[in-house]
Amino acid sequence: MKKISKVLVANRGEIALRIIRACKELEITSVVVFSEVDVNGVWVTRADECYPIVGNPIDAYLKYDKIIDLAKKASCDAIHPGYGFLSESAEFAQACEDNGLIFIGPKPHHIELFGDKMASKVAMKKIGVPVLEGTNTPVIDEEEGRRIALEIGYPIIIKAAFGGGGRGMRIVHFANDFSKMFDSATNESIKYFGKGDVFIEKYVQNPRHIEIQIVADQHGNVVHLGERDCSIQRRHQKVIEITPSPLLNDEVRQKLCKISVDAMKQLGYESVGTVEFLVDEKDNAYFIEMNTRVQVEHPVTEIVTGVDIIQRMIEIAAGDKLKYLQEQIQFRGYAIEFRINSEDPQNNFMPTAGTVIKYLTPGGPGVRLDTSLYSGYELPTSYDSMLGKLIVWALDWKGAVAKARRALDEFHIEGFKTNIPLHREIVRDTTFKEGSFDTGYLDVNMNKFNLEAQSSIADEEEKFLKLEKTLKIIKENNLISVNNNFTLY
Template sequence: MHKIKKVLIANRGEIALRIIRACKELGVKSVSIFSEVDIAGVWVRKADECYPIVGNPVEAYLNYDRIIDIAKKAKCDAIHPGYGFLSESAEFAQACADNGIVFIGPKAEHIALFGDKMASKAAVKEVGVPILEGTLEPVTDPVEGEKIAKEIGFPIIIKAAFGGGGRGMRIVEEAKEFQELFASATNEAVKYFGKGDVFIEKYVRNPRHIEVQIIADKFGHVVHLGDRDCSIQRRHQKVIEIAPSPLLNEDTRQKLYKIAVDAVKKIGYESVGTVEFLVDDTDNIYFIEMNTRVQVEHPVTEIISGIDIIQRMIEIAGGDRLKYKQEEISLRGFAIEFRINAENPNNNFMPAVGTITNYMAPGGPGIRLDTSIYSGYKIPANYDSMIGKLIVFSLTWEGAVRRAKRALDEFYIDGIITNIPLHQAIVMDKDFQAGKFDTSYLEKKLDKFHMEAQNLLEDEQQKVEKLTSMVEHIKSNNIYKMPGEDDVLF
């Protein structure tokens, strides 16, 4: 066993801060890196050491040769990649190993396997995991692709073979649409992932998107930490995540756990990972992919399990054994995560940049906020629009929904546009409150939510304007008295 003593964090923002906190609790030194637009980042101040990375603000976080050089200079014995950027780069993981640095994550061979969606489907099928009917080899010829699609039967879905996050993905309802959408998917795949290879599979209408969190050590021990429902998404990108799924059949839930754990054991996987599935309306299960990194939504699992996933990643990477058996893990309650984005939902979700002028965070029982923003922080235009994650917990689903409404009502960010009003509209929806949602939920209700979110935003603005006007009136007239009891402000 090699106890890790110093970790370089090859990332930024809230996940960098999250890893720093895990390191501090383990007594491990942390080293942060930052681009030229991230010099004011909280994680830069909180780490034990920090180093600038020069050049393009995005490419700087992808230059792993330079990052490894910094790790050597700082005498780090390990690197944590977080999520995004280099987290699923087999080349980076191998380069760390070649330089005698521990990569906090799975082996390079497993990152490569699950980074190739076709190879991973073939691998899990071989160990008994159910998959959707479709291609297991890359498709680059549109004529061949259309022939395969007709054999499978429409609707089908085209997916980038070397990507994710909804990029390079198109749903084809009829044969006449195939050629245009195939070209669109492959062009987008080239743009975002450098390769236009796609695979084609049967499209399941309105399924639930359920994922299982696993942890595996180097000694063949594997446990799961329950499931997460990620069905509330827009254009295949997650918006809200819930642990556990509020409406999943218990038999199906246990079946998902067994499939995920058995597959991970047979493949010999190490570290944390997430096995993702589609579950249709008759509880058929289909493997989608496995994510070989910590997920954005890992906090909801930490809350219901009481297990610090980042700390376990670090300890397992250092050769530690799992500290518990499956029967010793107790899952309780419900946790909901809301991705807080600097974007305008009423303007096609356009990213919103600017400076936060006023910031009031929610608090109280059952509230967790993972973010690195603060009053006066300037949101850079170079990165993903997510600026934080609001997580709420309660022992019951109904309690979690009520707590979510309260927390979102308390959350105030001024100076930029955020999607908080959209989340407020969602938690007031009767279907959400009843736990009735699938992957089509948000798209079907988006127009309704837009209107409700706009009304909420206007109400909030009127309150602020009324209060500001009152304060200015008092100041300008040198009147220092409280409003009377009959003066209703809001």
């Protein structure tokens, strides 16, 4: 067993803060690196030690030679990459090992395997996991791609072979659109991942996007922590995540969990990971990818199972065995996560920025907020637009939706526009309340949503002004309030 007493967090924002908190509970010293624009980040002050990396704000979290050098100088035992940035870099994981540092995540060869969507598809198909019909080798030539698309039959989907997050992904419904979509997908793939390789597969119309959370130690033990429904998406990027899925029947649920556990056992996988599937209207399931890192949406799983996924990652990296058998994991209630982004839903979701002028957060039973935001914080423009995640829990689906509605109404961020108004509309929508949605939900419903709800911030401001005026009257006239009626005393 390896000793981990000091961890460098190679990330920023809410996930950095989340890892720092896990380390504190495990009595592990936390270290962060930070860019110049993140000097006022709350996670920087919460860490036990912090070290700046000057220069390009993005490079601060991508230049792993500098990060590893700092980790060694700070006498760290391990590095936790969080999600995004270097979290799925096999080269970084290998460099950590080569420099005597523990990479808190899977082995480099597993990161490399699942980072290549085609190779992972072939590997999973080989061990009996159902996959979608499509190419098994990279496609670079447009004419070859056109021929393959005709063989598979439209609609098809073009996907970046290296990368994720919905980048380099285009749906093609008709042969006449293939050329334009192929160019668009390959160009975006080159921009974000450095390679234009794509693969082509059959497109499933409006499926449900279901993922299975896996936890595996270094001793061959693998368990699942249930599924998450990530069907509510915009441009193939997740907006809301739910566990358990309101629509998935128990037979399909158990089947997907078993497939995922068996596959990870056969491949000798270690650490946490997420096996992702598309499930069509007839409950046919198809493997699409494996994420070899902690997911943005991990809190919903933590809430319904009571398992601290970040702590388990650290303990597994140290060589510990899992603390529980599959039958000891209890699933209780429903949890929903809302990604809170600095973007304008009324302006094609363009990113927004500014200073947090007023910040009112929700609370109460069953409400969790993972964020590094605070009043007066100046939002950097160099990074992803996600500000944090609002997570709610209740014993049943109806209760979870009601709690979400209440929590979102309490949540106000003033200084720039956010997607909170969109979430407020979704939780009031009949289709959502019935739990009847798929990946086409937002495409179908966006036009009917009243996104003027952003003005509720102004309404809240007006309430504060009225309250201040009322308090002034009370003070000047020696009044007390009884059931909102003011009387002299």
